[in-house]
Each structure stands twice: as structure tokens, then as C-alpha cells.
Amino acid sequence: MKPKDKKTKFRYVWNFPGFGGWTAIFFGFLYIPIFVLVCYSFNSSKFAMIWTGFSFRWYTKLFSNDDIQSATINSLIIAFSAAPLATIIATFSALAIVRGGEFRSRELSNGLITLPLMVPEIVTAVATLIFFASLGINFGLMNVIIAHTVFCIPFAYMPIKAALEAMDPNLELAARDLYSDKPSTFRTITLPLLTPGIISGFMLAFVISIDDFIITLMVAGGGSTTLPVYIYSMVKMGVSPEVNAVSSLMLVFSIFIVTLYWIFNRKINN
Amino acid sequence: MKEKVIKLLVSISLLFASSSLMAAGKLNLYNWADYTPDALIDKFEAETGIQVTVDTYDSNETLLAKLQAGGGSTGYDLAVPSQHFVEIMIKEGLIEKIDGITGMSNYKYVAEQFQGPSFDPTQEYSTPWQMGSASWAYRADSYSGNGSSMMEFFKPSDEVCGKVAVFKSPEEVVNMAHLALGSNFCSEDPNEMQAVMDLLIEQKKCVAVYSSEGINERLMSGEVIMHAHWDGYSQVGKWEGVDDLTYAYPKEGVVGWFDSLVMPKGAKNVEEAKAFMNFVMHPENMAILSNFAAYANAIPESVNYLSDDMKNATNIQVPDGIPVKFGQACNKESQALVDKVWTKLMQ
Amino acid sequence: MNIQGENKTQNRILSLLPLWIVIGIFMIGPLLVMATVSLMESNVYGGVHFKFSLSGYQQILFDTNLFDEIEFNPAYIIIIARSFVLALAATFLSLLIGFPAAYYISRQSNRVKNILIFLVTIPFWTNLLIRTFAWIIILGKGGVIESSFNFLGLLDKESSLNLMYTNTAILIGLVYSYLPLMVLPIYASLEKMDVRLLEAATDLYSSRIELIRKIIFPLSMPGIIGGSILVFVPCLGAFIAPDLLGGGKKLLLGSLIQFQFSYARNWPFGAAMAMFLLALVILILIFNAKLNRRHRKYEAQR
Structure with a gap:
């Protein structure tokens, strides 16, 4: 009896009454709006707020909407360009910063990487707008890709850095002791071990790019409207089941990638 | 791979x-x-x-x-x-x-x-x-006025106060205020612009939202009863099922x-x-x-x-004797005054 | 050895070069150009005149009125103050909602913990715009809240609760947007907490309240401060929540800046406001770094 007694006492000490219920409310607060949005996307009524019945019609309508399709293609082109660029830059930076030992520009480089996280998004957006406008740089989608690459770098960097730090440097040393030269050590030992981190970084950068709104809104010109910017213009016209449908798809897509990232990372950690 | x-x-x-x-x-x-x-x-x-x-x-x-x-x-x-x-x-x-x-x-x-x-x-x-023209529209079933005066919009009665919506941008609203006050478009007279600003600030107490998009949706849900509007777009709202949506042609005129x-x-x-x-x-x-x-x-x-x-669209037929005054390109001085009025209003 | 060292430096520079170039040109570059533009004269139709002028900054405090006289103008101070109050309120509410949840999560088994924390992070990775406009469906006229009130007979069909287009709506939107950023750091610091501390305290007859006040709270302080900053800073520059839920009637810092680049077309003033916001954020971050350093010192001394 005694040990059990002790256990209940532990419980008693850790747990505060009501915290469990509060946490349930907390998760409710986080997820109910998302849930409501998805539910209402199946509303057959033309008016978002009045429920008249279950229907897929708004989803089928999406597939005949050219504007949504071209916005989706733009979003994908941008994310598939910005995320790899950001990941490559982040990988090289992480290698230099984590493995480069102590050097003078290390703090500076660290600061540079986190800078896009520190500066409020609206400031970045406005600054980039002024920058492109006053230099007369207008390469259409390229402008948006450049802007996205910049703020995706820190997100790609985080998992890569973590993976590098978790890596046992003895492995590389051992490989080198076995007369493997530096480039081949990198290729046969470092890179394979780092790949999961790089893939994770890519996924995060990808999600961040796909979801970005404010910077794209300010920087995008004709023909480079992305899905979030298009959704914004739809929301401004009033919330309709069609907006709910395209938004639900976006939500599900982001959640899918992040879940993939999570499962992937758990596998590695195990 | x-x-x-x-x-x-x-x-x-x-x-x-x-x-x-x-x-x-x-x-x-x-x-x-x-x-x-x-x-x-x-x-x-x-x-x-x-x-x-x-x-x-x-x-x-x-x-x-x-x-x-x-x-x-x-x-x-x-x-x-x-x-x-x-x-x-x-x-x-x-x-x-x-x-x-x-x-x-x-x-x-x-x-x-x-x-x-x-x-x-x-x-x-x-x-x-x-x-077309810019003025304002109202849900006739919920509003007892008849849209004959621009002031009905700028000095809303208690029955609609809090249920008024205004365009998000100054251009047409400031011109509508000029019509209401009898001053000229593109006015460079600070006193006149001061009067415009006072009118708009007074109106703001009754304004639910400043927006130029989703106007018919907002009127349809009943979120607002009175909304700055365009003649044709209000007609579209009527077609979409807001039967009592009426476009006002005030005696002071509308902005063309x-x-x-x-x-x-x-x-x-x-x-x-x-x-x-x-x-x-x-x-x-x-x-x-x-x-x-x-x-x-x-x-x-x-x-x-x-x-x-x-x-047969009723909202776009301009009644006899209602002037349609077209907006003009203001010079920089007067444009600067308009921007100032609007920035002050938005804060 | 020497040759290898040189090689290493060379590699390092080569690896970091892309970072320096990209961030240097496309992040620091724009900030510098913006700083320059904030010091120029505005053009009524948009863009700038290339002429030095402090009017962008002056306008934050003093404004020429319609009669072209310079007068003290509290309007922007009011906007700044409003942003501060809303951001503070959002931070405080996030703490209130997030702290018990973070604590509860930190005390679960490893498996449950991982899943719950993952659930906390999911909203952060989904589209902020979409998450915010979901609240229109909930708060809006005839939305989820009003129709449930109707259903329960608490509200007749004709009347409205007028939840939308208010400061409360903006506040809800802000808390909702950034709540995960409050929970994660608090969780991180609570997770490290040694339960034996609580046991010892209870053995010494500490009450529940005292446990929270004297042990849990101080130990989670770094997390609370970190989380507060992560919530407060983006709230200061928020644009989506005030735009969609606030009805555009009351500007906040973020929307004021955006306003200057759309309807008002006053680039120097918008740039000056952005510089001001940036300076505020930098101050907050420096303050945070100082706090962290002190905390680390304190930890080291113990």
C-alpha cells in the first residue's frame, strides 16, 4: 500500500485542480475556429453564415476557377524556388557556424540569420517594397522569390543546426583517421547524417513560404498573386463558402506537411 | 533519387x-x-x-x-x-x-x-x-428616411447609427461631403476642408466599418443598413436578393x-x-x-x-433634377488637404 | 597545419558568403533604403522627392494642420499607445490562458507531452490570414456565436451582439494568432523543472498558492519573458487582425504603416513609422538580452 500512497501524493503535488480542464479549453480555443471554418466549407448555401446542407459544390467549383489555379501555381513556383534556395544557404551557413570553430564573424553571421525573425513582418514588407521600387527591380515572380528566400533562411537553418549539433564529431574524425579525405568524409559521413535535418529545414521553409501573406501582398505585382493574397481579396468581398473551401485546403496542406515533418523527426530521434 | x-x-x-x-x-x-x-x-x-x-x-x-x-x-x-x-x-x-x-x-x-x-x-x-455614380444605399425596410438628402448619410439618425458603413478611401467620400456642404470639389480653402473633416469625424461615431469591398454582402447580412455605394453595384445587390436595397439620389447630387x-x-x-x-x-x-x-x-x-x-434597373436611373457631378483631378495642394483629412479621420 | 588553417578559413568564408550576400543585399539593403526614404520629402501622388527632409519623423509628433500651421498632433501618439495597450493586453491574456496549459503539458508522460506540444505548434505553421478570418465566421453578424445565442433563445433574430469591428475582436484575433508562441517557451522552461523541488516544498508545508508563487513561477520566468516578447513584438506590428476584425476604423502601428503605402501614399512618413517600430523592437530585444544575461549569471552563481 505504501508505495501507491506515495505515488498519489506525487500526483497531488504536481497537479493543480482545474489545469487539465483549462488545457482542454485552451486546445478548444486553438482548434474550434479551424474546425468551424472547415465545416462551413461544406455548406451548400451561397451565404457563408447560413447552413442549409452538406455539399461538395464549393470544392468542385474551385477546380473551375482559373484565378485560384494560377494563384496556386504561383504559390508553388515561389515555394519550390525559395525553399531550396533558403535551405542551401542555411546548410552552408550551419556547417560554417557549427563546425567552423570560433571565428570573428561567427556572432555576426548568427545575427544575420536571425535578423529576418527579429524585424517585424510589416517592416520587412514595406522595406522590400521601397527597395524594389526605388531600384526599379521588377522581375515579376522573381521579386517575390527573393523576398521569400530571405525570411525562409532562419526557418530552414534551425533544424539543420540542431542536426549538426546532435551529430557526433567523432564519426567524422574516425573516418578521417581511416584515411578518408575531407571531401569524401563529407560526402559519405556528414551529408547522409545531415540529410534528415536538411529535409526538415526544407519542409519548414516551404510551409513558411506557402503561407506568407503580408510581404507577398506588398511585393507582388501583376501575374504574381499567390494563394494567400487571392484569399485575402476574396475575404474582403465577404466570407463565402468558396473562400472557406480554398482556405480549408490550404490549412490541410500545411498541417499535412508539418505532421510529416514531425513524424519524420521523431523517427530520427528514436 | x-x-x-x-x-x-x-x-x-x-x-x-x-x-x-x-x-x-x-x-x-x-x-x-x-x-x-x-x-x-x-x-x-x-x-x-x-x-x-x-x-x-x-x-x-x-x-x-x-x-x-x-x-x-x-x-x-x-x-x-x-x-x-x-x-x-x-x-x-x-x-x-x-x-x-x-x-x-x-x-x-x-x-x-x-x-x-x-x-x-x-x-x-x-x-x-x-x-456610374457614387452616393449611398440603404435597406428601405429597416430605414424610415427616403434618401433625399446627403445629410441623412453624414448625420445618421439614431435608428441607423452604428449601422453605417463608408468607403475605405477618401476620394468619393470627400466629394460626397462637399456635395452635402455645398462646397466645391478639389477645394483648396482650409475652412471648407475643416468643415468636411468635422462632418466626417462626427459621422464616424455612427460608422461600423470603413470598407469598399463586400458591400452587398454586408447589407445583405444586415450588419449595416446604410452603406456608401455605387449605383450599379447596388443594383447587383438587389438582383442578388436584397430586394429593399435602395440607392439614394439626394437633392444635392451624386458623384459621377x-x-x-x-x-x-x-x-x-x-x-x-x-x-x-x-x-x-x-x-x-x-x-x-x-x-x-x-x-x-x-x-x-x-x-x-x-x-x-x-x-428595368431602378437604382441606376437618375431622377430628373438630380445633378451628377464628376470628380476632378485635384492639384497637389488640394490633394494634400484631402489626404490630411483622411489620415486624421482614420486615426 | 598552417595551410590547413588557411584552407579552413577559406571554406568558412565560401560557405558563409551566400548568407552574407542574400541577407546583406535583400534584408539590410532594404532597411537602409527605407531609412533613407524616411529622410526625404513626400510626393502627394506617391513616391518621394529626392530632397532631405525630417518631415517624416516630425509628423509623428507635430503636424501641419489644414491651415498649414504646425501644431502638436497627439493622433499618432494615440495610435502608438493603442497598439501598446492592445499588445500588452494580448500578451497578458496569452499568459493567462497559456501558462496553466503549458504547465499541464509539461507534467505529462513523454509520449503525451510530445503529441500535445505538436498540437500547440500546428496552428503556428498554418496560414495566419485564414486563422484570423475564421473568427469572422464566429464573431460576425449571424455567425456561430450569434446563431447559438439565437438557438438558446438568448437573443432575438433581429438584434445583434455587435462583436465584430471592435477592439475586443482585434484582441481576440491577436491572442489567437500568437498564443502558441507564449506556450512553447514556458513549456520549455517548466519541463526542465525538478519535481523534487515541489515535493520538498510540500513536505515543508507550503500551500498550493505558495508552490506556484515561490517555485513554479520564478522557475518559469525565462520562459514567461521569452514568450511575452514573442507575443508582444508581432502584436505591435499586427496588420491582419485589425484589418479584418477591426473594421479599419482604428489604426494600429502595423496598419498605419501599411496605410501610408496604399491609400495615403506618404512613403517618408510610413518609412519613419516603420523605423520607429523597428527601433522599439530592437530596444525590447536588447532589454531581453540583458535580462537573459543576468539570469544566466544568477544561475551560475547558484
Whole structure:
């Protein structure tokens, strides 16, 4: 009896009454709006707020909407360009910063990487707008890709850095002791071990790019409207089941990638 | 693995190529929200094979800001500013001079009084889109007034206070306030502008939201009863089921506007844009536009193709004796005053 | 050895070069250009005149009125103050909602913990715009809240609760947007907490309240401060929540800046406001770094 007694006492000490219920409310607060949005996307009524019945019609309508399709293609082109660029830059930076030992520009480089996280998004957006406008740089989608690459770098960097730090440097040393030269050590030992981190970084950068709104809104010109910017213009016209449908798809897509990232990372950690 | 990566890269670069190199056969139209009928775009695409992409904005000011920020190239091939903004954009060098508008095959359909309009006398920059007026509309079932005075909008009675909505941008609202107060558009008199500002600030106490988009949706839900509105767009609201939506023609008058197609500086698809301009001037196509947006147009023969709904549209018929005063391009001094009034109002 | 060292430096520089170039040109570059533009004269129709002027900054405090006289103008101070109050309120509410949840999660088994924390992070990775406009469906006229009130007979069909287009709506939107950023750091610091501390304290007859006040709270302080900053800073520059839920009637710092680049077309003033916001954020971050350093010192001394 005694040990059990002790256990209940532990419980008693850790747990505060009501915290469990509060946490349930907390998760409710986080997820109910998302849930409501998805539910209402199946509303057959033309008016978002009045429920008249279950229907897929708004989803089928999406597939005949050219504007949504071209916005989706733009979003994908941008994310598939910005995320790899950001990941490559982040990988090289992480290698230099984590493995480069102590050097003078290390703090500076660290600061540079986190800078896009520190500066409020609206400031970045406005600054980039002024920058492109006053230099007369207008390469259409390229402008948006450049802007996205910049703020995706820190997100790609985080998992890569973590993976590098978790890596046992003895492995590389051992490989080198076995007369493997530096480039081949990198290729046969470092890179394979780092790949999961790089893939994770890519996924995060990808999600961040796909979801970005404010910077794209300010920087995008004709023909480079992305899905979030298009959704914004739809929301401004009033919330309709069609907006709910395209938004639900976006939500599900982001959640899918992040879940993939999570499962992937758990596998590695195990 | 390697093959997959290569395949992926190839397909991405193909996507790129298709989006940038093969720009020919594409047209980027930048238009007001809810102002471009799908039917019109579909017909144009079917006739010419040109792919049209439409982006939207909510005010002349937003369009002007976007063109300014574009640094000489916005990526848009066509935009639809109102008459006075066409004038400003010409002055600021933001739109292209277009060769041969008067020689276009459908130009002959344009009514004579709209050929070479005051804002583009030589017809080198613009072709007509739609025209109408700005005032305000109300749900007649929920409001006891009759819309005969502009002051009903600016000094809302208790029954509608808190259920009034106003455009997000100053241009038309300030002109409506000028009409209410009996002062002139583009006033440079600080005292008059002070009166405008006082009126707007007083009105703000009853304003639920400042927005130029989703107006009919807001009126339909009953979120607001009175909304700054355009004549045709309010008619569309009526068609969509807000039966009691009534457009006010106050005795002080309404603010007239004339929207035109123009080509922003640096437009890449010049020929496609010109084809679209010509296409829109055809009576049949202009009628598609009017049947959708419910505004009047400058192509008299389009009458033959108008729907019965459009012919019987009550909100767009200007009653006798109600003046329609067109917005003018203000000089910088007065424009600066308008901006100041609006910034003060928005804080 | 020497040769290898040189090689290493060379590699390092080569690896970091892309970062320096990209961030240097496309992040620091724009900030510098913006700083320059904030010191120029505005053009009424948009863009700038290339002429030095402090009017962008001057306008934050003093404004020429319609009669072209310079007068003290509290309007922007009010906007700044409003942003501060809303951001503070959002931070405080996030703490209130997030702390018990973070604590509860930190005390679960490893498996449950991982899943719950993952659930906390999911909203952060989804589109902020979409998450915010979901609240229109909930708060709006005839939305989820009003129709449930109707259903329960608490509200008749004709009347409205007028939840939308208010400061409360903006506040809800802000808390909702950034709540995960409050929970994660608090969780991180609570997770490290040694339960034996609590046991010892209870053995010494500490009450529940005292446990929270004297042990849990101080130990989670770094997390609370970190989380507060992560919530407070983006709230200061928020644009989506005030735009969609506030009805555009009351500007906040973020929307004021955006306003200058759309309707108002006053670039120098918008740039000056952005510089001001940036300076505020930098100050907050420096303050945070100082706090962290002190905390680390304190930890080291113990």
C-alpha cells in the first residue's frame, strides 16, 4: 500500500485542480475556429453564415476557377524556388557556424540569420517594397522569390543546426583517421547524417513560404498573386463558402506537411 | 533519387519558362473587385486564345499606390482607373501612350460625346469601360428616411447609427461631403476642408466599418443598413436578393465617375492589351459588362444586347433634377488637404 | 597545419558568403533604403522627392494642420499607445490562458507531452490570414456565436451582439494568432523543472498558492519573458487582425504603416513609422538580452 500512497501524493503535488480542464479549453480555443471554418466549407448555401446542407459544390467549383489555379501555381513556383534556395544557404551557413570553430564573424553571421525573425513582418514588407521600387527591380515572380528566400533562411537553418549539433564529431574524425579525405568524409559521413535535418529545414521553409501573406501582398505585382493574397481579396468581398473551401485546403496542406515533418523527426530521434 | 531530383528541377524550370518566357498570349488585368464578368473573360479567351489573369483592388488610391510602387513596371497590362485618376496617371507618367486607339475596329461604336473625353482629349491613353455614380444605399425596410438628402448619410439618425458603413478611401467620400456642404470639389480653402473633416469625424461615431469591398454582402447580412455605394453595384445587390436595397439620389447630387481601360507603364503584353481594349468596345461585349456590373456605358448600340433586368434597373436611373457631378483631378495642394483629412479621420 | 588553417578559413568564408550576400543585399539593403526614404520629402501622388527632409519623423509628433500651421498632433501618439495597450493586453491574456496549459503539458508522460506540444505548434505553421478570418465566421453578424445565442433563445433574430469591428475582436484575433508562441517557451522552461523541488516544498508545508508563487513561477520566468516578447513584438506590428476584425476604423502601428503605402501614399512618413517600430523592437530585444544575461549569471552563481 505504501508505495501507491506515495505515488498519489506525487500526483497531488504536481497537479493543480482545474489545469487539465483549462488545457482542454485552451486546445478548444486553438482548434474550434479551424474546425468551424472547415465545416462551413461544406455548406451548400451561397451565404457563408447560413447552413442549409452538406455539399461538395464549393470544392468542385474551385477546380473551375482559373484565378485560384494560377494563384496556386504561383504559390508553388515561389515555394519550390525559395525553399531550396533558403535551405542551401542555411546548410552552408550551419556547417560554417557549427563546425567552423570560433571565428570573428561567427556572432555576426548568427545575427544575420536571425535578423529576418527579429524585424517585424510589416517592416520587412514595406522595406522590400521601397527597395524594389526605388531600384526599379521588377522581375515579376522573381521579386517575390527573393523576398521569400530571405525570411525562409532562419526557418530552414534551425533544424539543420540542431542536426549538426546532435551529430557526433567523432564519426567524422574516425573516418578521417581511416584515411578518408575531407571531401569524401563529407560526402559519405556528414551529408547522409545531415540529410534528415536538411529535409526538415526544407519542409519548414516551404510551409513558411506557402503561407506568407503580408510581404507577398506588398511585393507582388501583376501575374504574381499567390494563394494567400487571392484569399485575402476574396475575404474582403465577404466570407463565402468558396473562400472557406480554398482556405480549408490550404490549412490541410500545411498541417499535412508539418505532421510529416514531425513524424519524420521523431523517427530520427528514436 | 538523383533522377527524381533532376525531374523535379526540370519541371520547376519548365513552370518558370511557361510563366515568364511565354508571356505572349497572356494578359494581366488589374481591376476593381467584382467588376470583371467571367463571361466576358471567357468569351475573350475563346475568341483570341489569350489567357487573362485578373487581380483586384478596392480604390483608385490603391491602384495609384501600386503603380507608383511598381517602379516603372508593375506586371499589369491593363488597369481601370476613374477619369480624374487617368489624368493624374498621365501627368505622373504612370501609364503608356497607346498607338492607334482611334483606329481600332470597334472605336466607331463609342458615342461621339465620349470620343476624346476631357481627361484624354486626344484619346491616346484610354478606352471606355463603365460609368456610374457614387452616393449611398440603404435597406428601405429597416430605414424610415427616403434618401433625399446627403445629410441623412453624414448625420445618421439614431435608428441607423452604428449601422453605417463608408468607403475605405477618401476620394468619393470627400466629394460626397462637399456635395452635402455645398462646397466645391478639389477645394483648396482650409475652412471648407475643416468643415468636411468635422462632418466626417462626427459621422464616424455612427460608422461600423470603413470598407469598399463586400458591400452587398454586408447589407445583405444586415450588419449595416446604410452603406456608401455605387449605383450599379447596388443594383447587383438587389438582383442578388436584397430586394429593399435602395440607392439614394439626394437633392444635392451624386458623384459621377467614368472608368477607362489604361495600360500601366512597362506593360509587357501590349498587343494583347490592345486586343482586349478593342474587344470591350464592341456593343455585344460591352453589354455583357453592363449586364453584369449594372452600370451605364459609352457604347449606345449596346442597348440592343442589354438584359431585361438591366433595362428595368431602378437604382441606376437618375431622377430628373438630380445633378451628377464628376470628380476632378485635384492639384497637389488640394490633394494634400484631402489626404490630411483622411489620415486624421482614420486615426 | 598552417595551410590547413588557411584552407579552413577559406571554406568558412565560401560557405558563409551566400548568407552574407542574400541577407546583406535583400534584408539590410532594404532597411537602409527605407531609412533613407524616411529622410526625404513626400510626393502627394506617391513616391518621394529626392530632397532631405525630417518631415517624416516630425509628423509623428507635430503636424501641419489644414491651415498649414504646425501644431502638436497627439493622433499618432494615440495610435502608438493603442497598439501598446492592445499588445500588452494580448500578451497578458496569452499568459493567462497559456501558462496553466503549458504547465499541464509539461507534467505529462513523454509520449503525451510530445503529441500535445505538436498540437500547440500546428496552428503556428498554418496560414495566419485564414486563422484570423475564421473568427469572422464566429464573431460576425449571424455567425456561430450569434446563431447559438439565437438557438438558446438568448437573443432575438433581429438584434445583434455587435462583436465584430471592435477592439475586443482585434484582441481576440491577436491572442489567437500568437498564443502558441507564449506556450512553447514556458513549456520549455517548466519541463526542465525538478519535481523534487515541489515535493520538498510540500513536505515543508507550503500551500498550493505558495508552490506556484515561490517555485513554479520564478522557475518559469525565462520562459514567461521569452514568450511575452514573442507575443508582444508581432502584436505591435499586427496588420491582419485589425484589418479584418477591426473594421479599419482604428489604426494600429502595423496598419498605419501599411496605410501610408496604399491609400495615403506618404512613403517618408510610413518609412519613419516603420523605423520607429523597428527601433522599439530592437530596444525590447536588447532589454531581453540583458535580462537573459543576468539570469544566466544568477544561475551560475547558484
